[in-house]
Amino acid sequence: MKRVNTILTISIALIVLFSVIIPLPSFAQQKNVILATTTSTQDSGLLDVLIPIFEKKTGYFVKTIAVGTGQALAMGRKGEADVLLVHAPEEEEKFVAEGYGIRRRLVMHNDFVIVGPKSDPAKIKGTKSAVQAFKRIAETKSLFISRGDNSGTHAKEKTIWKATGIKCEGEKWYQETGLGMGQTLNVASEKKAYTLTDRGTYLALKKRLDLDILSEGDRLLFNIYHVIEVNPERFPKVNSQGAQAFSDFLVSKEAQNIIKTFGIEKFGSPLFFPDAEKKINQQVR
Amino acid sequence: MELIIEGIIKAIKLLFSLDREVMDITLLSLKVSGIATIISVFIGVSIGTLIALNEFPGKRIIVSLVNTAMGLPPVVVGLFVTIFLWRNGPFGFLGILYTPYAIIIAQSVIATPIVMGITIAAMQQLPKKLRLQILALGATRLQMVWLLIKEARLSLLAAVMAGFGGVISEIGASIMVGGNIKGYTRVLTTATVMETSKGNFDIAISLSIILLLLAYFINLILTHIQQKGHWR
Numbered sequence A: 001m002k003r004v005n006t007i008l009t010i011s012i013a014l015i016v017l018f019s020v021i022i023p024l025p026s027f028a029q030q031k032n033v034i035l036a037t038t039t040s041t042q043d044s045g046l047l048d049v050l051i052p053i054f055e056k057k058t059g060y061f062v063k064t065i066a067v068g069t070g071q072a073l074a075m076g077r078k079g080e081a082d083v084l085l086v087h088a089p090e091e092e093e094k095f096v097a098e099g100y101g102i103r104r105r106l107v108m109h110n111d112f113v114i115v116g117p118k119s120d121p122a123k124i125k126g127t128k129s130a131v132q133a134f135k136r137i138a139e140t141k142s143l144f145i146s147r148g149d150n151s152g153t154h155a156k157e158k159t160i161w162k163a164t165g166i167k168c169e170g171e172k173w174y175q176e177t178g179l180g181m182g183q184t185l186n187v188a189s190e191k192k193a194y195t196l197t198d199r200g201t202y203l204a205l206k207k208r209l210d211l212d213i214l215s216e217g218d219r220l221l222f223n224i225y226h227v228i229e230v231n232p233e234r235f236p237k238v239n240s241q242g243a244q245a246f247s248d249f250l251v252s253k254e255a256q257n258i259i260k261t262f263g264i265e266k267f268g269s270p271l272f273f274p275d276a277e278k279k280i281n282q283q284v285r
Numbered sequence B: 001m002e003l004i005i006e007g008i009i010k011a012i013k014l015l016f017s018l019d020r021e022v023m024d025i026t027l028l029s030l031k032v033s034g035i036a037t038i039i040s041v042f043i044g045v046s047i048g049t050l051i052a053l054n055e056f057p058g059k060r061i062i063v064s065l066v067n068t069a070m071g072l073p074p075v076v077v078g079l080f081v082t083i084f085l086w087r088n089g090p091f092g093f094l095g096i097l098y099t100p101y102a103i104i105i106a107q108s109v110i111a112t113p114i115v116m117g118i119t120i121a122a123m124q125q126l127p128k129k130l131r132l133q134i135l136a137l138g139a140t141r142l143q144m145v146w147l148l149i150k151e152a153r154l155s156l157l158a159a160v161m162a163g164f165g166g167v168i169s170e171i172g173a174s175i176m177v178g179g180n181i182k183g184y185t186r187v188l189t190t191a192t193v194m195e196t197s198k199g200n201f202d203i204a205i206s207l208s209i210i211l212l213l214l215a216y217f218i219n220l221i222l223t224h225i226q227q228k229g230h231w232r
Helices: A002-019 A039-043 A046-058 A069-077 A089-097 A130-139 A152-164 A181-191 A199-208 A240-251 A253-261 B002-016 B020-053 B059-069 B074-085 B100-125 B128-136 B141-151 B153-168 B172-178 B188-198 B201-231
Strands: A032-037 A061-066 A083-086 A101-116 A144-146 A174-176 A194-198 A212-215 A222-230
Touching: A032 A069, A032 A240, A039 A046, A039 A061, A039 A181, A039 A199, A039 B188, A046 A061, A046 A240, A046 A253, A069 A083, A069 A089, A069 A152, A083 A240, A089 A101, A089 A222, A101 A130, A101 A181, A101 A199, A101 A240, A101 A253, A130 A152, A130 A212, A144 A181, A152 A194, A152 A222, A181 A194, A181 A199, A181 B188, A194 A199, A222 A240, A240 A253, B002 B201, B020 B059, B020 B100, B020 B141, B020 B153, B020 B188, B020 B201, B059 B100, B074 B100, B074 B172, B100 B153, B100 B172, B128 B141, B141 B153, B153 B201, B172 B188, B188 B201
Parallel strands: A032 A061, A032 A083, A144 A174, A144 A194
Antiparallel strands: A083 A222, A101 A194, A101 A212, A101 A222
């Protein structure tokens, strides 16, 4: 009797497990679009709004891989992604020039801000120049948390450090997390440290953070997002139709309108500013 | 403290409101890790038994390799499975990177050595004379193996639990080969990490509580089966 019981329990467990078998992935690979993007677009929640609309409209299935811009570009370089939504203009230009990407188009921008603890030990509050603010942080040896992950934000941070002429790597007050923007903000908040962040992620997380915006508005702090399709001539396995459809969607009126209003309801101000209408990339540089 | 209480309340709410997304994530975790465990049991128990019951040169090296692999870091497995499954990699033609299947493969790789290692230990613990006795009673070799497996079932079920526990709680491989795609490869652990980085600590806490409950109930069922066998 007991053996019957055991067998019954096991089979019930198995039935429960298999009753709803995993939906087979559409082996029609043409329907899958791999989007490699930065963590900020996911952590802010923007993609959760945009992608379902795109999928419904076109029938494509978007696989969003949210990594740093550096890794997203690396995936593109190997042909492991179809389309990229990234924010490191200099590296993107190199990426396209080397023939890995095509049709790089401006999607939107927001800006980077330097955030830090209320006490502001480096006294950078109100400093307009980002370079000046970074210098002060270095001079006072105030703790600075870096992404350290080759992301777009990290690239921007390195550009600013370069402009200050200060070598910060290896310094005690300079720490790298190697994590996404959201996690890095959490770390900075806990450690009462300064960090560089995109405004979108900061606003999205603001209620949980003990950090204030201390320096903003420098031209250097512009944060520009481009969409790039991975070159199908170089990588024949790339789903170029899907990539183009997604890229077209991002710059379409519909998506641009969503970007324009995204975040107003929840955070009181938009997180991103649509730019697709603008013809010249340099305009927001 | 406040945050934890908030999280617990939210978890209860999410559980009872049968939130569609949370349910899907939970079910996917269960399915992926369950299937991976079953696969690892088939491979782990059979090969483990084979290794335990046979004497051959290099056995010690093999056993120590299996024992080392019991602690295989999930990120390492994730990295290699990713490289193998890349579009332009050796198994790229399968096109299963960033699908639940990729997670099942990676988790099977993680769980198999765990199950195998415990199986080897369990089988070697059985008294040697038992084998002779069974054979003397006229059993075929296959029947003997089956009887031995039944004899070791207490430890073998522990192996199943260890294997399942290893993969349901694993994140490194799931996020690398699955990509944490919403509604497709997002499992409890990867969702928890993402919600944490989004600053939604309450949802993250509630997801962890669901994960713990899930692990508890699965182990409850398995323990139930195990102890039943014990009392008989």
